[in-house]
Amino acid sequence: MIASSIAVSLLAAAASAQQLSSNLTQVKDFGPNPRNVSFYIYVPKTLPPKPPILVAPHWCHGTAQQVFDYRSWASAGDQYGFITIYPNTSNFADQCWDVSSNATLTHNGGGDSLGIVSMVKWALKKYGGDKDRVFVTGTSSGAMMTNVLVGAYPDVFAAGSAWAGVAFGCFAGDGFDVWSDGCATGKVIKTGAEWAEIVKKAYPGYHGFRPKLQVLHGTVDTVLYPQNLQEEIKQWTSVFGYNPTRNETTPNTPLEGWTRYRYGPKFEAYSAAGIDHNIPNQDDLVLEYFDLVSGHVMEDQLRQSLTVPYS
Ligand SMILES: *[C@@H]1O[C@H](CO)[C@@H](O)[C@H](O)[C@H]1NC(C)=O
Ligand SMILES: *[C@@H]1O[C@H](CO)[C@@H](O)[C@H](O)[C@H]1NC(C)=O
Numbered sequence: 005m006i007a008s009s010i011a012v013s014l015l016a017a018a019a020s021a022q023q024l025s026s027n028l029t030q031v032k033d034f035g036p037n038p039r040n041v042s043f044y045i046y047v048p049k050t051l052p053p054k055p056p057i058l059v060a061p062h063w064c065h066g067t068a069q070q071v072f073d074y075r076s077w078a079s080a081g082d083q084y085g086f087i088t089i090y091p092n093t094s095n096f097a098d099q100c101w102d103v104s105s106n107a108t109l110t111h112n113g114g115g116d117s118l119g120i121v122s123m124v125k126w127a128l129k130k131y132g133g134d135k136d137r138v139f140v141t142g143t144s145s146g147a148m149m150t151n152v153l154v155g156a157y158p159d160v161f162a163a164g165s166a167w168a169g170v171a172f173g174c175f176a177g178d179g180f181d182v183w184s185d186g187c188a189t190g191k192v193i194k195t196g197a198e199w200a201e202i203v204k205k206a207y208p209g210y211h212g213f214r215p216k217l218q219v220l221h222g223t224v225d226t227v228l229y230p231q232n233l234q235e236e237i238k239q240w241t242s243v244f245g246y247n248p249t250r251n252e253t254t255p256n257t258p259l260e261g262w263t264r265y266r267y268g269p270k271f272e273a274y275s276a277a278g279i280d281h282n283i284p285n286q287d288d289l290v291l292e293y294f295d296l297v298s299g300h301v302m303e304d305q306l307r308q309s310l311t312v313p314y315s
């Protein structure tokens with residue numbers, strides 16, 4: 005079964021009101037891109053030196069344009085001085101990301117993940133971006149891709165924020181864009197050590213920096229069952245060497261009924277009581293987690309005009 009089961013009414017309510025804007029620019033010929041992912045970018049008119057870069061992969065049945073329209077990343081980028089990359093899948097069957105192939109789950113192995121990383125590298129070079137402040141966030145399929153990118157490219161990303169996704173490798177299957185009913189329904193259950201091994205195999209021999217990660221999930225999600233939050237917790241606490249049962253528990257954060265569990269400086273999980281797959285995004289929470297807000301607000305004297313047009 006493919007992801008037509010993800011009848012994502014995500015943001016359907018917002019869809020009627022919003023005027024589609026054409027502020028996105030498409031970039032072509034940006035480097036290795038074996039799965040022909042399309043690259044759209046939003047570059048604020050003024051940028052600080054070494055701007056951070058945010059990658060915002062869409063959900064299933066979603067598009068780059070929809071993420072642009074329904075998330076505040078671009079206007080936040082105007083305010084705080086960062087670039088947003090909106091990749092668009094070429095999987096027109098269901099607009100889900102390839103989070104199953106060995107290629108996408110392998111560092112420099114290919115798949116959608118490599119195309120997206122090529123976009124990051126292109127933008128870092130083109131705009132003199134800060135390679136230590138590259139972030140990724142998404143919901144549903146975008147959250148799965150967030151797990152994939154921080155897992156397979158720990159050298160590229162500083163942090164990720166995954167909303168209603170699944171653990172790295174949970175959708176692993178025979179080929180590209182395979183839909184895993186087993187994973188979606190919370191039946192792919194592994195130990196932390198097993199999950200961590202899958203992450204380590206994605207980039208054999210790598211012992212460098214690993215991005216910090218926050219994961220969020222509703223307790224009544226019937227598209228990607230809430231067991232997937234537990235699997236993410238086991239996976240990333242094991243990768244970081246944190247005790248999965250010891251956490252700092254903070255109720256009603258950021259919303260009433262949501263509970264934050266912090267396991268260590270690099271990993272936190274939120275369980276949102278009574279929330280289904282249409283998890284309401286909290287853009288401010290993500291921007292703060294990535295430290296795109298505090299301490300990095302552009303000073304007037306730091307602003308510089310962007311004179312080089314993008315191609
Ligand atoms: C790549 O995708 C675009 C649409 O996004 C399409 O127009 C183009 O034909 C595709 N190219 C290849 C080689 O598949
Ligand atoms: C992304 O792909 C979808 C599906 O082909 C298309 O409707 C949309 O125009 C593309 N571009 C953007 C910017 O979303």
Ligand SMILES: *[C@@H]1O[C@H](CO)[C@@H](O)[C@H](O)[C@H]1NC(C)=O
Pocket residue numbers: 025026027078079082
């Ligand atoms: C998009 O473009 C419109 C019209 O040019 C502009 O008013 C709006 O502020 C832009 N949005 C963003 C997020 O930059």
Ligand SMILES: *[C@@H]1O[C@H](CO)[C@@H](O)[C@H](O)[C@H]1NC(C)=O
Pocket residue numbers: 106107110112113
């Ligand atoms: C996965 O892909 C990598 C890189 O392309 C390759 O070295 C490895 O043999 C593949 N593993 C499997 C199980 O196909």
Ligand SMILES: *[C@@H]1O[C@H](CO)[C@@H](O)[C@H](O)[C@H]1NC(C)=O
Pocket residue numbers: 248249250251252253265
């Ligand atoms: C968080 O820690 C408490 C004990 O301090 C434990 O009872 C609870 O199960 C933990 N929750 C999660 C989601 O790890």
